[in-house]
Amino acid sequence: MLNAESMLLIHGRIFDGTGEEVIPDGAIWVEGDEIRRVGSMEEFTDVGDDVPRIDLGGRFAMPGMTEAHSHLSYFNASSLQDLDMNCTAEATTIYAVANARTMLRHGYTSAHSFGSLHAVDVAVRNAINSGIAPGPRYVACGRDVLGTGGMIDWNPDHLQLGMDGLALLADNPWEVRKVIRSVRKSGADTVKVYLDGEGMIESDLPGELSYTQEEADAAADEGHRRNLRLICHARSADAVTMAMKAGFDVIGHANYLNDEALDRMREQRHRIFVTPAIHWQVGLYENGAQFGFSHEVLDSMGYKDEMVETIASVAKMKAAGIRVLPGGDFGLAWTPHGTYARDLQNFVELFGFTPRETLIAATRDAGALVDFGGKVGTLEAGKFADIVVADGDPLDDITVLQDQDKITTVIKGGRIYHNTLPSGPRFDLGAQPGLGATEKENVLASTQ
DSSP states (O other): OOOSSEEEEEEEEEOOSSSOOOEEEEEEEEETTEEEEEEEGGGGTTSOTTSOEEEOTTOEEEEOEEEEEEOTTOOSBOSGGGGTTTSOHHHHHHHHHHHHHHHHHTTEEEEEESOOSTTHHHHHHHHHHTTSSOOOEEEOBOSEEEOTTOTTOOSOGGGOOOOTTTEEEOOSHHHHHHHHHHHHHTTOSEEEEEOBOOTTOTTSOTTOBOSOHHHHHHHHHHHHHTTOEEEEEEOSHHHHHHHHHHTOSEEEEOOOOOHHHHHHHHHTTTTOEEEOOTHHHHHHHHHGGGGTOOHHHHHHTTHHHHHHHHHHHHHHHHHTTOOBOOOOOBTBTTBOTTOTTHHHHHHHHTTOOOHHHHHHIIIIIHHHHHOTTTTSSSOOTTSBOOEEEESSOTTTOGGGGGOGGGEEEEEETTEEEEEOOSSSOOBOTTTSSOBOHHHHHHHHHHHO
């Protein structure tokens, strides 16, 4: 006997994320928070009339996407100061809750943090999990870990500002272990370590290693002993090699690769993930001028060359079978929240992925990154009912997913968070934090 928490999405073009061909006229049967069955329409003749139907009208149904390099606690930052003394912990938390809602509305039902201010990630993750606030399933990061003078240690010593909520400074292996224990104590799922620099700060330039191998080894060992996933900022080949030697799990950026770095990544390809986050550079070139970063300034900082190298590195990683995932460092002034699907376009136009490969990277492969018990990333029986419906075909035009109005339905765990289809309950994510299956039936009954 079917319970009340059941619905059938019918007449959709089903992209299940597994790599199989699209089902041209298919259905998805949801029970509770899971998918019971996915297949062609003729496979559902046994479903009783008491199960509510939502007619997709031939629209494109796909797994909810995963934003693999996210910063929910960042909000239109244009400087390191904006991530530190210019924004209180209280305001940061409010922004993060709003960003979580925005991310879910755009079809991202899961997200993997790549750094948090204060302990905001943990608080927001807990609020989402408890149903207090709508948002994606979230893998929460702690405060960044770096050495003195590292990538985001921006303030001069004479100011005596400390790092407050931005980062935890640690020098020598035992200090590194101590701050990672602190991250674990805060309740985070992951810890991010900066291994090299970035063009934005002169005390740690691109390619300049900010940790020794001994410190990186200590970070990975301590994190793994304490059940934390180890992620890193590693732009240079030397930093990537350091991360691979230490056993880091997720590599952020990997803009430059040499043979040793690539070989080590290839050997460990079954366990690692890479998030190039190239929209950091793309966004700077598209929007940076209004924040003082003209093309000439960016070229002088080496970003043009870095983009060229990143494109070449991704091609090598793709050929080596390394899982490269979309995720664009969103939350900065030039990469605002709500534009997440722009990185899908980068994968097609810059990295040479097909739209199909891009969607698989954003669903199945990124789902493997966040994991959640192996229950996200594809539309299959027993997986969480995380489903997005689009009015358009992203396999033909990947930019369809950038248009919020074309994301007609967002379902997470069998709960409708957004729906503008003529069939089914009309529901806007901005109105309330979710609709349970029993409520869906009541709404459906009132509209029939």
